[in-house]
Amino acid sequence: MTGTPRRRLLAYFARRPGAGSWALLTPGVLWLTLFFAVPLAVLLGYSVMHRGTYGGVAPGFTAEHYRRFLDPLYLAVAARTLWLAIATTGLCLLLGYPVAYVIARAGRWRNTLLFLVILPFWTSFLVRTYAMIVLLRGSGVINAALMGLGLTHAPLDLLYTPGAVLAGLVYGYLPFMVLPIYASLERLDLDLLDAAEVLGARAPSRFRRVTLPLSLPGVAAGSLLVFIPALGAFLTPDLLGGAKTMMLGNLVQNQFGPARNWPFGAAVSFALMGVVFVALLAWLRVRDAEAAA
């Protein structure tokens, strides 16, 4: 062995091509193992252990926490969560697709418009959610405007409703829908639309038979990117929904916090993860169907 350590290191990798990929993978794998896989395993363990008296867990094995989740009280929370996540995804799709479509066809304005879409990320999610409160509360901007115009005489109850939570979730996650749909529309070969037009397709038919099917991977990716975080949301329902619109995220937060029932919180987390997995599998099927196309 001769030369500087740097040269010796390079010589080592030149002799073993496979070592290079391992060297690149190791830091990330270590990070994920330490901060994702290990905590997840710990959480899975907690979910089948007994509840500790002052929080934490006590030794033993039990499935009671999973059984408890089947209580109608909690199933109602789960149903509301699912409903809100689905509604959020659907609304984001309805609002986001046209936006993505226009941006993809906007020529030289494209980058400016994309910048505007991601601009909200420059401020904290918490600040943006408080801004929603300012808009929606009894003395807020919307009520003031409605009464100022004489459309209403008393402030409407906008805040602390499922509608407020839905509005907050849609606002927060809309860019995650717009960006992947934009990416798939931007890749669309415009010759395909010309070809369809020569073959007799009017604009609605061109959209339905060419543009839409070819942008489905973007729709699937966007829906997933909205649905999964919406399912686990706790900040938005906490601030905009109050106690009446508790979602599973709030339930988990509660169990680990004030309720000091870590095993139940862990069990709810895993139930939530189960739903996410089902959504993920559905997405993979759509994607594979597209890949076969």
Add this chain to the structure above:
Amino acid sequence: MTETAPIVEFRRVSKSFGDTRAVDAVSFAVRRGEFFSLLGPSGCGKTTTLRLLAGFETPDADGGEVRIDGEVVNLRRPYERRIGMVFQSYALFPHLSVERNVAFGLEEHRVPRTEIPGRVERALGLVRLAPATFARRRPHQLSGGQRQRVALARALVLDPAILLLDEPLGALDLQLRKEMQLELKTLNRELGMTFVYVTHDQEEALAMSDRIAVMSAARVAQLGTPADIYENPRTEFVAGFIGEANLFEGRAVGQGGGGAAVTWRLVAPTGASFQVPHHPAISESEMVRIAVRPEWLDLFAPGAVPPEENALPGTVRDVIYLGETMHVVVSLAGDRVVRVALRNEGQLLKPLPWRRGDSVMVAWRPEDCQVLEPE
């Protein structure tokens, strides 16, 4: 309309994009059933011309007219023109199988469901793709040549009056391209369908077309049969773009000959002089340019030139072996270089007598040249 009326007619059609004129007052007519090519370098306006004909672009509103079958169609959408189109990128729908791609137009035209499979099968047969093998494949499972055939079948299945082809063979390798050229020509003849073909490949245009419109800088530089264009190129651009051309120039210094065969004597800046046939573009003491194809030139030893031929002295710079022909590159006085094409009669048995460095006379008969018009 009578059968002899042009199926396509452009009357002073222009198209501007911002400040750029992509097509500038272009006029031409396409005859029914002919194979018509728009030939030119990239950016000459040929693709825009095709897109104006297809209906993807609307002509500038300055009185120019695009007519199909005698009717002005300036504002008609592509699906109202009875045209088919084959794209350079093939533009097959990647999410649909071959048969669904071909059926697309039939479905859009509300052809009865029961008729569709039969017509798809016939269209695939026309482009020699076995339906049993290919019908259910997706475009990404096909080779470039097969995709091109599917694109063709998809256009032909609607039985359009005019088929537009935008550099359809550009992405294929040479051998496949030659094969497809023949097939396209055969389809054009057998279907009696008018083909309008855009290409930048002059050999392809010469080989396939009944007539060619050579485009340059947003205008039609010359329109004619392949022989017209090759043998009588009107401008320096056409002479240089189609085939190879040796250019000579000289000042007209009076007529000679007389009678039926009037000729002009041109004196080159180098002092050499030569005869050219009469041409309306020539007038006394003006500079005149002529083009002479390499195969119209001949080589002689100094002193052996037949008396009636034009001859310029030069030195052989290179002898290039091209198979069917031999090109001899000759330097003339005044830094000019010309190429002389001679038939290869077998270099092993009857080698050319010329070697690098030989002094030679480059000669041609006065009628074997083309007087060029100023552009």
